[in-house]
Amino acid sequence: MVSKDELQRFFDAEFPHSRFDIESLGERMAVIRKPITGAHLRPGGTVSGPVLMEVADAALYVALLGTLGLVALAVTTNLNINFMRKPRADRDVIAECRLLKVGKTMVIGEVSLYSDGEPEPVAHATGTYAIPPVR
Template structure:
């Protein structure tokens, strides 16, 4: 298992391009947040779909690593996302992930993405990760 501090350090050193904050990790779950800026927006004043997909994928990765440890080569094999509502261009987005299954070679999780403090999700994703064999 990896702690919030260990995960934060891992992403800062091994994935410096990761521009999200880890809010919490726990029992097969994690919450991460991304500060939205002008570069994340699409015409119409909303957060772009690829940004939401990136956050969903990152939330899955953080959640899985919090359970199995810092395994850099765990990779996404599938990600399905449904865009539900227009996220605000002025508010951070938050992704809350819960693992549905954590096996030896596959992990499956679901992610709800929220805009600001709204209780209604703006997107919902389900993803699968391949976990490399232990050597």
């Protein structure tokens, strides 16, 4: 398994445009934090849907790489999200991911997204990643 610090360095180097912090990492799970700024808000003062989708996708990828190792060519093949309530504009977004299936060619997971400190999720996502064949 890849360490949390090793994986954070990987993301900081390979995806510098996608700033987030890995809060915790375990077998088939990950929790990440996305700091929210004014650039992430849409009219009406809420975190935009594309930002929430980015965080959900990133949480899935972190959990996958934390479980399988640095499989950099794994790709998202499906991402479905349900927006449940308005995220707080003044709070970070926390994504809690759990992998439901880890196979040889496919990984399926679910992500609950929260405004930091709030008990109810703002969104719920499911996603599928394709794993490249081992050569």
